[in-house]
Amino acid sequence: SGQPPIGVNNTNGPLDRVRADSSDRELTTNQGVPVADNQNSLKAGLRGPTLMEDFILREKITHFDHERIPERVVHARGSAAHGYFESYQDLSALTRASLFSAPGKKTPVFVRFSTVAGERGSTDTARDVRGFAVKFYTDEGNWDLVGNNIPVFFIQDAMKFPDLIHAVKPEPHNGIPQAASAHDTFWDFASLMPESMHMLMWAMSDRAIPRSYRTMQGFGVHTFRLVNAAGDSVFVKFHWTPLQGTHSLVWDEAVKISGADPDFHRRDLWEAIEAGEFPEYELAIQVFTEQQAESFPFDVLDATKIVPEELVPLQPIGKMVLNRNPDNFFAETEQVAFCTAHIVPGIDFTNDPLLQGRIHSYLDTQISRLGGPNFHEIPINAPVAQVHNNQRDGMHRQTINRGRVAYEPNSLGGGCPFQAGRMKGFTSFPQPITEDKVRGKPELFADHYSQARLFWQSQTPVEKTHIIGGFRFELTRVQVPAIRERMLSMLVNVDETLAAAVAEGLGMD
Ligand code: HEM
Numbered sequence: 001s002g003q004p005p006i007g008v009n010n011t012n013g014p015l016d017r018v019r020a021d022s023s024d025r026e027l028t029t030n031q032g033v034p035v036a037d038n039q040n041s042l043k044a045g046l047r048g049p050t051l052m053e054d055f056i057l058r059e060k061i062t063h064f065d066h067e068r069i070p071e072r073v074v075h076a077r078g079s080a081a082h083g084y085f086e087s088y089q090d091l092s093a094l095t096r097a098s099l100f101s102a103p104g105k106k107t108p109v110f111v112r113f114s115t116v117a118g119e120r121g122s123t124d125t126a127r128d129v130r131g132f133a134v135k136f137y138t139d140e141g142n143w144d145l146v147g148n149n150i151p152v153f154f155i156q157d158a159m160k161f162p163d164l165i166h167a168v169k170p171e172p173h174n175g176i177p178q179a180a181s182a183h184d185t186f187w188d189f190a191s192l193m194p195e196s197m198h199m200l201m202w203a204m205s206d207r208a209i210p211r212s213y214r215t216m217q218g219f220g221v222h223t224f225r226l227v228n229a230a231g232d233s234v235f236v237k238f239h240w241t242p243l244q245g246t247h248s249l250v251w252d253e254a255v256k257i258s259g260a261d262p263d264f265h266r267r268d269l270w271e272a273i274e275a276g277e278f279p280e281y282e283l284a285i286q287v288f289t290e291q292q293a294e295s296f297p298f299d300v301l302d303a304t305k306i307v308p309e310e311l312v313p314l315q316p317i318g319k320m321v322l323n324r325n326p327d328n329f330f331a332e333t334e335q336v337a338f339c340t341a342h343i344v345p346g347i348d349f350t351n352d353p354l355l356q357g358r359i360h361s362y363l364d365t366q367i368s369r370l371g372g373p374n375f376h377e378i379p380i381n382a383p384v385a386q387v388h389n390n391q392r393d394g395m396h397r398q399t400i401n402r403g404r405v406a407y408e409p410n411s412l413g414g415g416c417p418f419q420a421g422r423m424k425g426f427t428s429f430p431q432p433i434t435e436d437k438v439r440g441k442p443e444l445f446a447d448h449y450s451q452a453r454l455f456w457q458s459q460t461p462v463e464k465t466h467i468i469g470g471f472r473f474e475l476t477r478v479q480v481p482a483i484r485e486r487m488l489s490m491l492v493n494v495d496e497t498l499a500a501a502v503a504e505g506l507g508m509d
Contacts, residue, residue: 115131238283
Protein backbone atom coordinates (compact mmCIF):
# COMPACT_ATOMS: atom_id res chain seq x y z
CA SER A 1 0.00 0.00 0.00
CA GLY A 2 3.07 2.23 0.20
CA GLN A 3 2.53 2.80 3.94
CA PRO A 4 5.30 2.04 6.47
CA PRO A 5 4.76 -1.34 8.19
CA ILE A 6 3.69 0.16 11.49
CA GLY A 7 2.87 3.81 12.03
CA VAL A 8 6.27 5.21 12.82
CA ASN A 9 7.51 8.60 14.06
CA ASN A 10 10.88 8.88 12.44
CA THR A 11 12.25 11.02 15.22
CA ASN A 12 14.79 9.35 17.39
CA GLY A 13 17.36 6.98 16.01
CA PRO A 14 17.55 3.27 16.57
CA LEU A 15 14.37 2.90 18.64
CA ASP A 16 12.26 4.00 15.67
CA ARG A 17 12.14 0.42 14.40
CA VAL A 18 10.01 -0.59 17.41
CA ARG A 19 7.94 2.56 17.90
CA ALA A 20 4.26 1.97 17.14
CA ASP A 21 1.66 4.61 16.39
CA SER A 22 -1.84 3.14 15.95
CA SER A 23 -3.69 6.34 15.14
CA ASP A 24 -6.06 5.88 12.18
CA ARG A 25 -5.22 2.18 11.94
CA GLU A 26 -7.58 -0.76 12.01
CA LEU A 27 -7.67 -2.69 15.30
CA THR A 28 -6.20 -6.18 14.87
CA THR A 29 -5.41 -9.29 16.90
CA ASN A 30 -1.76 -10.08 17.65
CA GLN A 31 -1.80 -12.12 14.44
CA GLY A 32 -2.73 -9.01 12.45
CA VAL A 33 -6.31 -10.13 11.80
CA PRO A 34 -8.70 -7.13 11.66
CA VAL A 35 -11.23 -7.14 14.53
CA ALA A 36 -14.82 -6.33 13.53
CA ASP A 37 -16.32 -5.80 17.02
CA ASN A 38 -14.25 -4.82 20.07
CA GLN A 39 -17.28 -4.40 22.37
CA ASN A 40 -19.10 -7.74 22.47
CA SER A 41 -17.95 -11.30 23.11
CA LEU A 42 -19.16 -14.18 20.95
CA LYS A 43 -22.22 -15.83 22.53
CA ALA A 44 -24.62 -18.66 21.82
CA GLY A 45 -27.55 -16.31 21.40
CA LEU A 46 -27.77 -12.70 22.59
CA ARG A 47 -28.51 -13.83 26.17
CA GLY A 48 -26.51 -17.07 25.93
CA PRO A 49 -23.13 -18.24 27.35
CA THR A 50 -19.84 -17.04 25.87
CA LEU A 51 -18.27 -19.48 23.43
CA MET A 52 -14.87 -21.10 24.02
CA GLU A 53 -14.30 -20.46 20.36
CA ASP A 54 -14.01 -16.69 20.91
CA PHE A 55 -10.28 -16.45 20.20
CA ILE A 56 -10.54 -12.66 20.07
CA LEU A 57 -11.88 -12.37 23.63
CA ARG A 58 -9.45 -15.03 24.90
CA GLU A 59 -6.39 -13.41 23.33
CA LYS A 60 -7.37 -10.01 24.75
CA ILE A 61 -8.03 -11.28 28.29
CA THR A 62 -5.02 -13.61 28.32
CA HIS A 63 -2.67 -10.79 27.39
CA PHE A 64 -4.22 -8.58 30.06
CA ASP A 65 -3.85 -11.35 32.66
CA HIS A 66 -0.09 -11.31 32.12
CA GLU A 67 0.50 -7.56 31.96
CA ARG A 68 2.34 -7.32 35.28
CA ILE A 69 5.90 -8.43 35.83
CA PRO A 70 7.60 -8.65 39.23
CA GLU A 71 8.75 -5.30 40.52
CA ARG A 72 12.42 -4.72 41.27
CA VAL A 73 13.32 -6.28 44.63
CA VAL A 74 14.76 -2.86 45.57
CA HIS A 75 14.37 0.50 43.79
CA ALA A 76 10.90 -0.56 42.57
CA ARG A 77 9.60 3.01 42.39
CA GLY A 78 11.32 5.14 39.76
CA SER A 79 11.14 7.61 36.89
CA ALA A 80 13.42 7.95 33.91
CA ALA A 81 14.43 10.17 31.01
CA HIS A 82 16.55 10.12 27.87
CA GLY A 83 19.35 12.53 27.15
CA TYR A 84 23.01 12.77 26.28
CA PHE A 85 26.38 13.05 27.94
CA GLU A 86 28.91 15.48 26.51
CA SER A 87 32.58 15.10 27.31
CA TYR A 88 34.47 18.30 28.16
CA GLN A 89 37.90 17.05 27.21
CA ASP A 90 40.11 14.29 25.90
CA LEU A 91 40.71 12.01 28.90
CA SER A 92 42.78 9.43 27.05
CA ALA A 93 45.77 10.00 29.36
CA LEU A 94 43.61 8.44 32.11
CA THR A 95 41.20 6.12 30.30
CA ARG A 96 40.71 4.52 26.93
CA ALA A 97 36.89 4.67 27.41
CA SER A 98 35.70 5.97 24.05
CA LEU A 99 33.02 8.26 25.50
CA PHE A 100 35.77 10.39 27.07
CA SER A 101 38.04 10.45 24.00
CA ALA A 102 37.37 13.97 22.68
CA PRO A 103 35.96 17.33 23.79
CA GLY A 104 32.36 17.74 22.65
CA LYS A 105 31.83 14.01 22.07
CA LYS A 106 28.18 13.12 22.76
CA THR A 107 26.90 9.75 24.03
CA PRO A 108 23.18 8.94 24.39
CA VAL A 109 22.04 8.12 27.95
CA PHE A 110 18.96 6.79 29.72
CA VAL A 111 18.72 7.72 33.42
CA ARG A 112 16.42 6.22 36.06
CA PHE A 113 15.92 7.87 39.46
CA SER A 114 14.29 5.83 42.22
CA THR A 115 13.55 5.35 45.88
CA VAL A 116 14.96 2.17 47.43
CA ALA A 117 12.56 0.72 49.97
CA GLY A 118 9.11 1.60 48.67
CA GLU A 119 7.02 -0.53 46.38
CA ARG A 120 6.20 0.42 42.80
CA GLY A 121 3.16 2.48 43.82
CA SER A 122 4.71 4.12 46.88
CA THR A 123 5.09 7.84 47.53
CA ASP A 124 7.94 9.84 46.04
CA THR A 125 8.85 11.99 49.04
CA ALA A 126 9.47 9.29 51.65
CA ARG A 127 12.68 9.59 53.65
CA ASP A 128 14.92 7.24 51.71
CA VAL A 129 18.08 6.95 49.64
CA ARG A 130 17.51 7.75 45.94
CA GLY A 131 18.91 5.70 43.07
CA PHE A 132 20.69 7.59 40.29
CA ALA A 133 21.33 5.04 37.53
CA VAL A 134 22.83 6.12 34.20
CA LYS A 135 23.09 3.92 31.11
CA PHE A 136 25.62 5.30 28.61
CA TYR A 137 25.08 3.83 25.13
CA THR A 138 28.75 4.23 24.12
CA ASP A 139 30.11 3.20 20.74
CA GLU A 140 32.10 0.45 22.49
CA GLY A 141 29.11 -0.99 24.37
CA ASN A 142 26.91 -0.01 27.28
CA TRP A 143 28.39 1.40 30.47
CA ASP A 144 26.03 1.61 33.47
CA LEU A 145 26.98 3.87 36.36
CA VAL A 146 24.46 2.56 38.90
CA GLY A 147 24.74 5.10 41.69
CA ASN A 148 22.83 6.70 44.55
CA ASN A 149 22.26 10.28 45.72
CA ILE A 150 24.33 9.62 48.86
CA PRO A 151 28.08 8.95 48.46
CA VAL A 152 28.34 6.10 50.99
CA PHE A 153 26.39 2.96 51.83
CA PHE A 154 25.00 1.15 54.90
CA ILE A 155 27.23 -1.91 54.71
CA GLN A 156 30.72 -2.85 53.59
CA ASP A 157 30.18 -6.37 52.25
CA ALA A 158 27.63 -7.80 49.82
CA MET A 159 27.11 -10.69 52.25
CA LYS A 160 24.93 -8.37 54.36
CA PHE A 161 22.75 -6.92 51.60
CA PRO A 162 19.82 -9.37 51.88
CA ASP A 163 19.75 -8.76 55.66
CA LEU A 164 19.79 -4.98 55.22
CA ILE A 165 16.93 -5.13 52.74
CA HIS A 166 14.90 -7.60 54.81
CA ALA A 167 15.28 -5.20 57.73
CA VAL A 168 14.24 -2.09 55.77
CA LYS A 169 11.36 -3.54 53.75
CA PRO A 170 7.87 -3.70 55.32
CA GLU A 171 7.76 -6.14 58.22
CA PRO A 172 6.79 -9.52 56.83
CA HIS A 173 3.90 -10.33 59.19
CA ASN A 174 1.83 -7.17 58.55
CA GLY A 175 3.42 -5.34 55.60
CA ILE A 176 3.97 -2.17 57.70
CA PRO A 177 5.50 0.35 57.16
CA GLN A 178 5.33 0.51 53.40
CA ALA A 179 7.75 3.23 52.46
CA ALA A 180 9.72 4.47 55.44
CA SER A 181 12.51 3.24 57.63
CA ALA A 182 10.64 4.13 60.83
CA HIS A 183 10.27 0.72 62.40
CA ASP A 184 11.78 -1.79 64.78
CA THR A 185 13.37 -4.12 62.26
CA PHE A 186 15.35 -1.45 60.42
CA TRP A 187 16.67 0.16 63.60
CA ASP A 188 17.30 -3.22 65.18
CA PHE A 189 19.60 -4.10 62.29
CA ALA A 190 21.18 -0.62 62.12
CA SER A 191 21.88 -0.53 65.86
CA LEU A 192 23.70 -3.87 65.59
CA MET A 193 25.66 -2.70 62.54
CA PRO A 194 27.96 0.18 63.57
CA GLU A 195 29.40 0.34 60.04
CA SER A 196 26.03 1.86 59.00
CA MET A 197 26.59 4.96 61.19
CA HIS A 198 28.03 7.24 58.50
CA MET A 199 25.20 6.37 56.06
CA LEU A 200 22.58 6.81 58.83
CA MET A 201 23.78 10.38 59.33
CA TRP A 202 23.18 11.11 55.64
CA ALA A 203 19.87 9.20 55.69
CA MET A 204 18.55 11.29 58.62
CA SER A 205 19.74 14.50 56.95
CA ASP A 206 17.98 16.60 54.31
CA ARG A 207 19.74 14.52 51.62
CA ALA A 208 17.16 11.77 52.08
CA ILE A 209 14.24 14.07 51.19
CA PRO A 210 15.37 15.71 47.95
CA ARG A 211 13.23 18.51 46.54
CA SER A 212 13.38 17.13 43.04
CA TYR A 213 15.29 14.63 40.93
CA ARG A 214 16.57 17.70 39.12
CA THR A 215 18.24 19.01 42.27
CA MET A 216 19.89 15.85 43.49
CA GLN A 217 23.54 14.82 43.44
CA GLY A 218 24.60 11.36 42.28
CA PHE A 219 27.57 9.23 43.27
CA GLY A 220 29.15 6.03 41.94
CA VAL A 221 29.84 5.30 45.66
CA HIS A 222 32.54 2.66 45.09
CA THR A 223 36.09 3.32 44.06
CA PHE A 224 36.47 2.25 40.42
CA ARG A 225 39.48 2.13 38.12
CA LEU A 226 40.32 4.04 34.97
CA VAL A 227 42.73 2.30 32.61
CA ASN A 228 44.46 3.97 29.64
CA ALA A 229 45.60 2.46 26.33
CA ALA A 230 49.06 1.74 27.76
CA GLY A 231 47.44 -0.29 30.54
CA ASP A 232 48.20 2.24 33.32
CA SER A 233 45.50 2.50 35.94
CA VAL A 234 44.33 5.04 38.56
CA PHE A 235 41.53 4.88 41.11
CA VAL A 236 38.45 7.02 40.52
CA LYS A 237 35.27 8.16 42.28
CA PHE A 238 32.36 9.48 40.18
CA HIS A 239 30.20 12.48 41.21
CA TRP A 240 27.14 13.99 39.48
CA THR A 241 26.23 17.56 40.49
CA PRO A 242 22.94 19.12 39.35
CA LEU A 243 23.57 22.44 37.62
CA GLN A 244 20.33 23.75 39.13
CA GLY A 245 21.84 23.34 42.60
CA THR A 246 21.29 20.68 45.27
CA HIS A 247 18.04 21.28 47.17
CA SER A 248 15.99 19.35 49.68
CA LEU A 249 12.53 19.51 51.19
CA VAL A 250 12.03 19.92 54.92
CA TRP A 251 10.32 17.03 56.70
CA ASP A 252 7.03 18.86 57.20
CA GLU A 253 6.81 19.63 53.46
CA ALA A 254 7.75 16.08 52.54
CA VAL A 255 4.98 14.65 54.72
CA LYS A 256 2.32 17.01 53.32
CA ILE A 257 3.38 16.53 49.71
CA SER A 258 3.34 12.79 50.25
CA GLY A 259 -0.38 13.00 50.95
CA ALA A 260 -1.28 15.65 48.39
CA ASP A 261 0.79 14.36 45.47
CA PRO A 262 2.56 11.01 45.85
CA ASP A 263 3.90 11.51 42.27
CA PHE A 264 5.64 14.77 43.18
CA HIS A 265 9.10 13.83 41.88
CA ARG A 266 7.80 11.88 38.90
CA ARG A 267 5.55 14.76 37.86
CA ASP A 268 8.29 17.36 38.36
CA LEU A 269 10.76 15.49 36.14
CA TRP A 270 8.17 14.82 33.44
CA GLU A 271 6.79 18.36 33.38
CA ALA A 272 10.20 20.04 33.40
CA ILE A 273 11.27 18.06 30.34
CA GLU A 274 7.95 18.65 28.56
CA ALA A 275 8.41 22.39 29.21
CA GLY A 276 11.94 22.35 27.77
CA GLU A 277 13.55 22.95 31.18
CA PHE A 278 16.08 20.19 30.69
CA PRO A 279 17.77 18.91 33.86
CA GLU A 280 21.56 19.08 33.65
CA TYR A 281 24.22 17.42 35.77
CA GLU A 282 27.98 17.81 35.66
CA LEU A 283 30.11 14.69 35.95
CA ALA A 284 33.28 15.10 38.00
CA ILE A 285 35.93 12.62 39.03
CA GLN A 286 38.32 12.28 41.91
CA VAL A 287 41.45 10.60 40.61
CA PHE A 288 44.16 9.13 42.85
CA THR A 289 46.83 6.47 42.60
CA GLU A 290 47.02 3.23 44.53
CA GLN A 291 50.06 4.65 46.37
CA GLN A 292 48.12 7.76 47.41
CA ALA A 293 45.25 5.58 48.58
CA GLU A 294 47.60 3.68 50.88
CA SER A 295 48.37 6.93 52.71
CA PHE A 296 44.69 7.74 53.44
CA PRO A 297 43.43 7.13 57.01
CA PHE A 298 40.60 4.98 55.61
CA ASP A 299 40.36 2.17 53.08
CA VAL A 300 39.18 3.21 49.61
CA LEU A 301 37.63 -0.25 49.18
CA ASP A 302 35.22 0.53 52.03
CA ALA A 303 31.91 1.87 50.65
CA THR A 304 31.04 3.48 53.99
CA LYS A 305 33.79 6.06 53.40
CA ILE A 306 34.10 9.08 51.13
CA VAL A 307 37.37 10.46 49.81
CA PRO A 308 37.24 14.01 51.25
CA GLU A 309 37.63 16.72 48.62
CA GLU A 310 40.41 18.26 50.72
CA LEU A 311 42.44 15.13 49.95
CA VAL A 312 41.46 14.77 46.30
CA PRO A 313 39.69 17.65 44.52
CA LEU A 314 36.89 17.14 42.02
CA GLN A 315 37.76 17.42 38.34
CA PRO A 316 34.76 18.15 36.05
CA ILE A 317 34.85 15.99 32.90
CA GLY A 318 31.48 16.40 31.21
CA LYS A 319 27.83 17.30 31.34
CA MET A 320 24.62 15.30 31.07
CA VAL A 321 21.40 16.81 29.72
CA LEU A 322 18.03 15.03 30.06
CA ASN A 323 15.94 16.28 27.17
CA ARG A 324 13.33 13.66 26.30
CA ASN A 325 10.65 11.80 28.23
CA PRO A 326 10.13 8.11 27.52
CA ASP A 327 7.37 7.23 25.03
CA ASN A 328 6.14 4.38 27.21
CA PHE A 329 6.69 3.90 30.94
CA PHE A 330 6.61 0.10 30.89
CA ALA A 331 8.68 -0.44 27.74
CA GLU A 332 11.44 1.87 28.89
CA THR A 333 11.40 2.86 32.58
CA GLU A 334 10.15 -0.49 33.85
CA GLN A 335 12.07 -2.78 31.50
CA VAL A 336 15.40 -1.01 31.68
CA ALA A 337 18.05 -3.22 33.27
CA PHE A 338 21.01 -1.43 34.85
CA CYS A 339 23.94 -3.54 35.96
CA THR A 340 27.26 -2.75 37.62
CA ALA A 341 28.82 -5.47 35.43
CA HIS A 342 28.15 -3.33 32.35
CA ILE A 343 31.53 -1.67 31.94
CA VAL A 344 33.51 -0.78 28.84
CA PRO A 345 37.21 -0.89 27.95
CA GLY A 346 38.96 1.84 29.97
CA ILE A 347 36.84 1.40 33.13
CA ASP A 348 37.28 -1.42 35.62
CA PHE A 349 36.19 -2.67 39.02
CA THR A 350 38.12 -2.60 42.27
CA ASN A 351 38.07 -5.18 45.04
CA ASP A 352 35.43 -3.27 47.05
CA PRO A 353 33.56 -6.27 48.52
CA LEU A 354 30.19 -4.54 48.12
CA LEU A 355 30.82 -3.83 44.45
CA GLN A 356 32.05 -7.39 43.89
CA GLY A 357 28.69 -8.75 45.08
CA ARG A 358 26.72 -6.26 42.99
CA ILE A 359 28.50 -7.46 39.85
CA HIS A 360 26.65 -10.75 40.32
CA SER A 361 23.32 -9.53 41.69
CA TYR A 362 21.86 -7.38 38.91
CA LEU A 363 22.05 -9.84 36.01
CA ASP A 364 20.84 -12.60 38.30
CA THR A 365 17.74 -10.70 39.49
CA GLN A 366 16.94 -9.45 35.98
CA ILE A 367 16.83 -12.99 34.59
CA SER A 368 13.86 -13.54 36.85
CA ARG A 369 12.35 -10.02 36.64
CA LEU A 370 12.55 -9.81 32.85
CA GLY A 371 11.84 -13.43 31.98
CA GLY A 372 15.01 -15.24 30.94
CA PRO A 373 18.44 -14.44 29.54
CA ASN A 374 17.49 -12.37 26.47
CA PHE A 375 16.42 -9.07 28.05
CA HIS A 376 19.47 -7.37 26.56
CA GLU A 377 17.47 -7.48 23.31
CA ILE A 378 14.64 -5.33 24.75
CA PRO A 379 15.09 -2.06 22.85
CA ILE A 380 15.84 0.12 25.91
CA ASN A 381 18.60 -2.29 26.96
CA ALA A 382 20.10 -2.99 23.54
CA PRO A 383 23.45 -1.27 22.99
CA VAL A 384 24.00 1.12 20.11
CA ALA A 385 27.21 -0.86 19.51
CA GLN A 386 26.61 -4.06 17.56
CA VAL A 387 26.25 -7.42 19.32
CA HIS A 388 27.90 -10.53 17.82
CA ASN A 389 28.49 -13.73 19.75
CA ASN A 390 27.66 -17.42 19.86
CA GLN A 391 24.93 -17.17 22.47
CA ARG A 392 21.70 -18.69 21.19
CA ASP A 393 18.10 -19.46 22.10
CA GLY A 394 16.40 -18.99 25.48
CA MET A 395 13.03 -17.50 26.37
CA HIS A 396 11.84 -14.68 24.10
CA ARG A 397 14.82 -14.75 21.73
CA GLN A 398 14.41 -11.99 19.13
CA THR A 399 17.60 -12.14 17.08
CA ILE A 400 17.50 -14.44 14.05
CA ASN A 401 21.07 -15.69 13.96
CA ARG A 402 21.98 -17.17 10.61
CA GLY A 403 24.33 -19.96 9.57
CA ARG A 404 25.16 -23.35 11.15
CA VAL A 405 28.19 -22.41 13.22
CA ALA A 406 27.57 -21.19 16.77
CA TYR A 407 30.78 -22.35 18.43
CA GLU A 408 34.43 -21.41 18.60
CA PRO A 409 37.00 -22.51 17.55
CA ASN A 410 35.60 -23.69 14.23
CA SER A 411 36.93 -24.37 10.79
CA LEU A 412 33.62 -24.08 8.98
CA GLY A 413 33.41 -20.30 9.32
CA GLY A 414 30.29 -18.83 7.92
CA GLY A 415 29.30 -15.79 9.94
CA CYS A 416 31.14 -16.59 13.16
CA PRO A 417 32.58 -13.62 15.10
CA PHE A 418 36.25 -13.54 16.17
CA GLN A 419 37.64 -12.30 19.46
CA ALA A 420 38.72 -8.65 19.39
CA GLY A 421 42.13 -9.01 21.10
CA ARG A 422 43.79 -6.97 23.85
CA MET A 423 44.07 -3.68 22.01
CA LYS A 424 40.39 -3.44 21.10
CA GLY A 425 38.58 -5.71 23.51
CA PHE A 426 37.85 -5.43 27.24
CA THR A 427 40.84 -6.53 29.31
CA SER A 428 40.71 -6.77 33.09
CA PHE A 429 43.37 -4.73 34.86
CA PRO A 430 45.98 -7.32 35.88
CA GLN A 431 46.06 -6.53 39.57
CA PRO A 432 48.50 -8.79 41.43
CA ILE A 433 46.89 -10.98 44.12
CA THR A 434 49.11 -12.84 46.58
CA GLU A 435 47.12 -13.22 49.75
CA ASP A 436 45.38 -16.05 51.62
CA LYS A 437 41.81 -16.96 50.76
CA VAL A 438 39.89 -15.74 53.85
CA ARG A 439 36.56 -14.36 55.10
CA GLY A 440 37.11 -11.17 57.07
CA LYS A 441 37.88 -7.51 56.59
CA PRO A 442 40.83 -5.12 56.61
CA GLU A 443 41.64 -3.25 59.82
CA LEU A 444 40.68 0.20 58.54
CA PHE A 445 37.14 -1.03 57.81
CA ALA A 446 36.65 -0.99 61.60
CA ASP A 447 36.62 2.82 61.95
CA HIS A 448 32.86 3.48 61.83
CA TYR A 449 32.69 6.91 63.41
CA SER A 450 35.38 9.32 62.08
CA GLN A 451 33.56 10.12 58.85
CA ALA A 452 30.12 10.14 60.52
CA ARG A 453 31.57 12.84 62.79
CA LEU A 454 33.10 14.66 59.82
CA PHE A 455 29.65 14.74 58.20
CA TRP A 456 28.02 16.04 61.40
CA GLN A 457 30.65 18.76 61.73
CA SER A 458 30.14 19.82 58.10
CA GLN A 459 26.47 20.64 58.68
CA THR A 460 25.03 24.11 59.38
CA PRO A 461 23.08 24.63 62.65
CA VAL A 462 19.75 24.35 60.76
CA GLU A 463 20.85 21.13 59.05
CA LYS A 464 21.95 19.76 62.42
CA THR A 465 18.47 20.47 63.82
CA HIS A 466 16.98 18.55 60.90
CA ILE A 467 19.23 15.55 61.58
CA ILE A 468 18.24 15.53 65.25
CA GLY A 469 14.59 15.75 64.15
CA GLY A 470 15.08 12.85 61.74
CA PHE A 471 16.50 10.57 64.44
CA ARG A 472 13.82 11.63 66.91
CA PHE A 473 10.97 10.99 64.47
CA GLU A 474 12.32 7.60 63.48
CA LEU A 475 13.33 6.36 66.92
CA THR A 476 10.12 7.44 68.64
CA ARG A 477 8.41 4.90 66.37
CA VAL A 478 10.68 2.12 67.57
CA GLN A 479 8.84 0.05 70.20
CA VAL A 480 11.74 -1.83 71.76
CA PRO A 481 13.70 0.30 74.32
CA ALA A 482 16.93 -1.70 73.89
CA ILE A 483 17.07 -0.74 70.20
CA ARG A 484 16.75 2.96 71.06
CA GLU A 485 19.47 2.59 73.67
CA ARG A 486 21.84 0.91 71.25
CA MET A 487 21.27 3.70 68.72
CA LEU A 488 21.98 6.34 71.36
CA SER A 489 25.21 4.62 72.32
CA MET A 490 26.27 4.70 68.65
CA LEU A 491 25.38 8.40 68.42
CA VAL A 492 27.53 9.18 71.48
CA ASN A 493 30.51 7.98 69.44
CA VAL A 494 29.65 10.49 66.71
CA ASP A 495 28.94 13.53 68.87
CA GLU A 496 27.75 13.91 72.43
CA THR A 497 25.54 16.95 71.78
CA LEU A 498 23.82 15.07 68.95
CA ALA A 499 23.25 12.03 71.17
CA ALA A 500 21.97 14.20 74.03
CA ALA A 501 19.54 16.07 71.76
CA VAL A 502 18.14 12.84 70.33
CA ALA A 503 17.91 11.29 73.82
CA GLU A 504 15.97 14.31 75.05
CA GLY A 505 13.46 13.90 72.23
CA LEU A 506 13.00 10.27 73.22
CA GLY A 507 12.58 11.11 76.90
CA MET A 508 15.75 9.12 77.61
CA ASP A 509 18.10 11.90 78.71
C1 HEM B 1 18.76 -1.90 42.02
C2 HEM B 1 21.17 -5.33 44.37
C3 HEM B 1 23.95 -2.02 46.49
C4 HEM B 1 22.12 1.25 43.48
C5 HEM B 1 19.12 -3.11 42.52
C6 HEM B 1 18.48 -4.35 42.23
C7 HEM B 1 19.16 -5.32 42.90
C8 HEM B 1 20.24 -4.69 43.60
C9 HEM B 1 18.87 -6.80 42.89
C10 HEM B 1 17.26 -4.54 41.33
C11 HEM B 1 17.72 -4.56 39.92
C12 HEM B 1 16.64 -4.83 38.91
O1 HEM B 1 15.67 -5.55 39.19
O2 HEM B 1 16.79 -4.33 37.77
C13 HEM B 1 22.15 -4.73 45.11
C14 HEM B 1 23.12 -5.43 45.95
C15 HEM B 1 23.88 -4.49 46.56
C16 HEM B 1 23.41 -3.21 46.10
C17 HEM B 1 23.23 -6.93 46.08
C18 HEM B 1 25.02 -4.65 47.54
C19 HEM B 1 25.71 -5.76 47.62
C20 HEM B 1 23.73 -0.85 45.83
C21 HEM B 1 24.53 0.34 45.98
C22 HEM B 1 24.01 1.25 45.12
C23 HEM B 1 22.89 0.64 44.44
C24 HEM B 1 25.75 0.49 46.89
C25 HEM B 1 24.50 2.62 44.84
C26 HEM B 1 25.77 2.87 44.59
C27 HEM B 1 21.06 0.68 42.84
C28 HEM B 1 20.19 1.38 41.94
C29 HEM B 1 19.22 0.48 41.52
C30 HEM B 1 19.51 -0.77 42.18
C31 HEM B 1 20.32 2.85 41.51
C32 HEM B 1 18.03 0.78 40.62
C33 HEM B 1 18.41 0.68 39.17
C34 HEM B 1 17.21 1.05 38.33
O3 HEM B 1 16.84 2.25 38.34
O4 HEM B 1 16.65 0.17 37.68
N1 HEM B 1 20.19 -3.33 43.37
N2 HEM B 1 22.37 -3.40 45.23
N3 HEM B 1 22.75 -0.64 44.88
N4 HEM B 1 20.64 -0.62 42.96
FE1 HEM B 1 21.50 -1.99 44.06
